[in-house]
Amino acid sequence: MKLKKIKVKVKGKNVILSLVFLVLGFMIAFSYHLTQIENQNAPRNLSGNQYEKTLALRNQLIAQEETNRRLQKELTQKQEMVQKNEKSLAKEAQVFLNVAEDAEKYRMFLGKMKVKGKGVKITLSDGAYDPKEDNVNNYLVHEQHVFKVVNELYISGAAAVAINGQRLTSRSYIVCNGPVITVDGVPHPAPFIITAIGEPDVLSSSLNLSGGVKDQLVNDNLVFTLERENEIVLNPILGS
Incomplete structure (x- = not known):
């Protein structure tokens, strides 16, 4: 009977030890798990100085x-x-x-x-003398005839006009002096060639209007010729 009691006591101690080891194992496992969670929330494999440097670089x-x-x-x-x-x-x-x-x-x-461009060239010549006509001036080109042509050219849009190659300005004057006309003090004999830079069709059409400048000059016994020019070159005004 004594032997049996000893065996029961030994078995009781084993159970207690098993419970102790079980609790201890649970505590170790819980501690390890808690440590893993903390390691996950904190930078891995970094010392305190490395962590501070990393944080400083991140802030920078x-x-x-x-x-x-x-x-x-x-x-x-x-x-x-x-x-x-x-x-x-x-x-x-x-x-x-x-x-x-x-x-x-x-x-x-x-x-x-100096300018150049398309335009027209008008030539005004004295008419043929008629012995039956007492006044020879009725066959000569006068300043009013030249004025009519020049004014019509400007009205029709001419950009530049010249008489016998001499450019005209807004202050130009034309004076008749016997068989010649004087343009700004420079004499020019007949025939008088008037060149104008502008749209040839427009300029020629305005001069050839029925009852217009051409008809008036022809009625005054003058010779009127008109030519379209692809290129007219006019030099600067004398003394400019």
Whole structure:
């Protein structure tokens, strides 16, 4: 009976030890699991100094990104200013171009520059003398005849006009002096060749109108000829 009691006591101790080891194993497993969770939430394989350096670099990167966004915004604003300036300069360039074109046009009208272009050439010659006619002046070209042609050319859009190669201006004057006419003080004998730069069809049509300049001059016993020219060259005004 004693032997049996000893065996029961031994078995009881084994159960207690098993329970102790079981609890201890559970505690070790729980501690390991908790450590794993903490390691997952914290940077792996980093010491304290490395973690601080990593955190500092991350903060620097965030600050640099903020700086880049600010600079990008400034760059966008500068680009918008450049575009506005370019548009403004383009408008100014167009204005200067228009001014240059106007200046060239005015120099042409003033006779300050050599010009060439299409146009017409009109020749006015004295009529054939008729012995039955007492007054020979009825067959000569006078300044009023030249004036009629010149005025009609300007009215029809001529850009430049010359008499025997001498350019006319808005202040030009024509005076008849016997068999010659004087243009701005320069004498020119007949025949008088009037050249004009402009649209040939328009200029010729205006002169050839029924009852117009041509008919009036022919009725005054003058010889009137008209030619279209593909290129007429007019030199600057004398003394310009």
